[in-house]
Amino acid sequence: SVDDELKDSGSDPSLNAKKRLTFCVEGNISVGKSTFLQRIANETIELRDLVEIVPEPVAKWQDIGPDHFNILDAFYSEPQRYAYTFQNYVFVTRLMQEKESASGVKPLRLMERSVFSDRMVFVRAVHEAKWMSEMEISIYDSWFDPVVSALPGLVPDGFIYLRASPDTCHKRMMLRKRAEEGGVSLKYLQDLHEKHESWLLPFESGDHGVLSVSKPSLHMDNTLHPDIKDRVFYLEGNH
Numbered sequence: 001s002v003d004d005e006l007k008d009s010g011s012d013p014s015l016n017a018k019k020r021l022t023f024c025v026e027g028n029i030s031v032g033k034s035t036f037l038q039r040i041a042n043e044t045i046e047l048r049d050l051v052e053i054v055p056e057p058v059a060k061w062q063d064i065g066p067d068h069f070n071i072l073d074a075f076y077s078e079p080q081r082y083a084y085t086f087q088n089y090v091f092v093t094r095l096m097q098e099k100e101s102a103s104g105v106k107p108l109r110l111m112e113r114s115v116f117s118d119r120m121v122f123v124r125a126v127h128e129a130k131w132m133s134e135m136e137i138s139i140y141d142s143w144f145d146p147v148v149s150a151l152p153g154l155v156p157d158g159f160i161y162l163r164a165s166p167d168t169c170h171k172r173m174m175l176r177k178r179a180e181e182g183g184v185s186l187k188y189l190q191d192l193h194e195k196h197e198s199w200l201l202p203f204e205s206g207d208h209g210v211l212s213v214s215k216p217s218l219h220m221d222n223t224l225h226p227d228i229k230d231r232v233f234y235l236e237g238n239h
């Protein structure tokens, strides 16, 4: 169990570094991933020393180079032109973020999203919306597996799925009013929700608790690392 693995890591920092577990927090736009992570980082004193938080590099997408380009904005303004460029940059910035946090010694690392949701959710959604061409998705697919295989730090020990209805996420998105997301429709959030569901919960889910381990029969797309197939945790909030 996670508990045993954390206990095993003891107090020797070099051992901790070796035994460190990484979980990626997943869920739709505006579901509350950042809030969840911030609360662990700032409000839970017991967890602060145990958990290292790696937020999503959104700020890196909004301010690039001396000219302060904003590729998140460019993507939403001209999705067909920039979907591939954006997803390519998202991948590279995750890689940078992972490297920056790789030498930490806290026994648990929680990262916001992963290259797997980029691929299984966003890249598929933008391709279906015809914002990414056949050639572009083929290019993405052709480098994804070899690059991820060469960078084991990108493969987490498990996923934590924050789950809410697209309606709830839409309401939260309207309240948050991130400038770039003005044109994001409920339909797009519904598409992203479906992609999260079929990726992380492709079985009949039944009555899961607040935090529970998924059934071992969990099937995932074989693009996902085989070792993490059975390691999805999910949290259900108010729908």
Ligand code: DCP
Binding pocket: 027, 028, 029, 030, 031, 032, 033, 034, 035, 056, 058, 072, 087, 090, 113, 117, 118, 119, 122, 123, 181
């Ligand atoms: N995004 C994208 N493609 C990706 C990753 C993110 O288009 N591969 C976009 C979707 C959002 C923005 O980037 O407009 C940030 O998305 P997230 O859902 O990852 O982060 P939020 O800040 O919306 O999450 P939360 O509110 O749950 O903290």
